Amino acid sequence: MRRLGTTARMALRNVFRQRRRSILLMGAIGFGVMTISVAQGFTEGLIRTAHGRVLELLGGHVYVEGREVTTSGSLVSLVGDEAVLEEALSLAGDQVEAVFYRSTALGEMIFVSRVRPVSLTGVDWEAEARLVESLDVVEGETHSLADPASIMLPVPLAAELGVRVGESVLVRLTGVAGQLNVGEFTVGGLLGDSGLIGIDTVYADKTYLNRLLGMESRQYQQAILSVRNAAAVTDVAETVAGRFSAHGRLTTRPPSVFGEQADRIGRVGIGPGAMIGSMSSMAPVRVDESARWEGTRFEVTTIHDVMEPLMMMLDVLGYASLALYVVLLSITMVGLLNTFRMILIERTSEIGTIRALGMQRGQVRDLVLLEALSLALGGALVGLAAAFFTGAIASSIPVGTRTPLAVFLDGGSFVFSFNVLSLAGNLAVLTAVTLLSAYLPARQAALIHPADALRTSY
Amino acid sequence: MTVSKKEGLPTRRRVVAVCGLLLLAAVTPALATALALEDAQAILERIDELSTFGEGDFASVVTIITEDPGHGVTRQVVQMFRRDREGTFLMLVQAPSTMRGQGYLRVDENLWFYDPESRRFSRTSTKEQFSQTDARNSDFETSSYAQDYRVTAVSEDRLGRHDVYILDLEATSREVTYAGGRLWVAKEPSLPLKVENYSETGRLMRTSLFPSYTNIQGTYIASTMIFVDELVQGQKTRIDLTEISVDPIPDNVFTRAYVERVSR
Structure with missing residues (x-):
């Protein structure tokens, strides 16, 4: 142990014998470590922020949406058969912490001559006390939400519309059966947080929104399950979907009808954020006669499904940074190999001397390896410090909230x-x-015979 | 005041007569309105009949000018083909160049939107906006007032130099684009000159004006339409139909293959 300590001290001293070379090598290693650390920290931050924001916005982990086909063949979003749903939910048992029943709509918010697209989510404020508590109210009071026609707008949306607290805005939307309707809301307060992926999300009283959508006050379009253990999300979804399947009531999104939703949303210029969670809020399309059904069919999706496109995007970023790290490591590897071959040549006679003084072959090998390790770890520490510094600086740069990247931002900045x-x-x-x-250089150094080494002169 | 027997009817008989007259006066308009409602429903049928091409086809170049307070004035040119006997239509955007090749094809109860960039068709609804204007896709379809609405009140008035009926309308189902409406219909021929569309909440959403019609072999087509968005101040769309033709249109025009081919 004592011998290893002596070898380590000698190795550390050797690092500083050729300062310039050591600094360059440490710099190269540090740059590689910084690059991969920043990339990983950035990707991890994006995933965490997006997951948190999606969870916050959608209110839970598992989403059950009802679909019905009207007598005229239009596909509408509605849960008409609650018994089947309740039976399926009861099977999930204690794994489900809470179930929230919501309605949703895409619409246009209008104030005088200004129009902005919004995603309206109808919630039962009494049942969703946690949501009320989580609202980042910067102006107004949450008790204003006791008025069914009261809403709270994100500050950027209010600014774009030019509306202030206490004023009224109109919302034009399409009812579940396809009829256009318009509702008047009073701005009860302003929220610091904006929406998700380019569209503002506005919470409204479910009863009032249902009226505008042409639904009964107790009806809903989605049941959102908040799962106790995030690891059990897939299990819960499979249990619920399995029950619907057993009743012949499970539906998925075949490209023929549901897959086209993205195109429609893109066409009306609302943005991809509207895709998340629901396809309920646009004028219903016709279902081919052969594909129609009676009663309610259910679609079950999870937060993993919602996150999938984002994760695919982030995976690309992860793979790109990994590839860069591999390239940088390869360069570092070649650099280290060459450096230590040069060191071996430079120090041949020195190695002969210390061998003649009694240093064992293993110690010579360890000396070279420890010197290389010191260089690498020194560079890594510098790289880590630079990564933390870069992260701190980058996360303090405001990106803004009116950006398609909003889902990845916390308080308008990357995390x-x-x-x-x-x-x-x-x-x-x-x-x-x-x-x-x-x-290899260390082994070569260890194998040098002292007499041969002492005879050598470069 | 008393009345002598020689001069007129006894007081009791006069009171009965006055009451009778008052009752008649009260009942007569109600009876008249009841009749008028039936007639008014027939007017809706007449409107649909007059604006529908029975066996013939219809084609036109449609120029759409939209005034949007947020985006200024935009102009679109669209080639329209209609075959009312099959309930099909095709709208192909010719201008601006950024939208050229987009198409709306109504066939077999489905309305398809074609995007030349992705070269894909997607289902859409007649209730949606037509190409970000104040017109709805349904505004280019065959007229269906009689099927979509029932008349709840009727009156007479003048609109400009026209004698008109004013019909208050209520949608027959929640699948109709607007829940209610008020229609100003010229007395002869029965053509809508102005329409106000109301939401289920009773708010005026859109006013449509049809100042000029073209008569083609007994079928009337509004050659100018103006749609005013009553919710967004300053937003309106004017649509003019030119190069109107009733020549037969080849069957292959109303197909997805045709839309793909001409949109290349």
């Missing part, structure tokens, strides 16, 4: 989330690569 396990993994890989690169 960098450094995962200790990921960082430790990076360091482990770097250590392995360093040891691998330096092993």
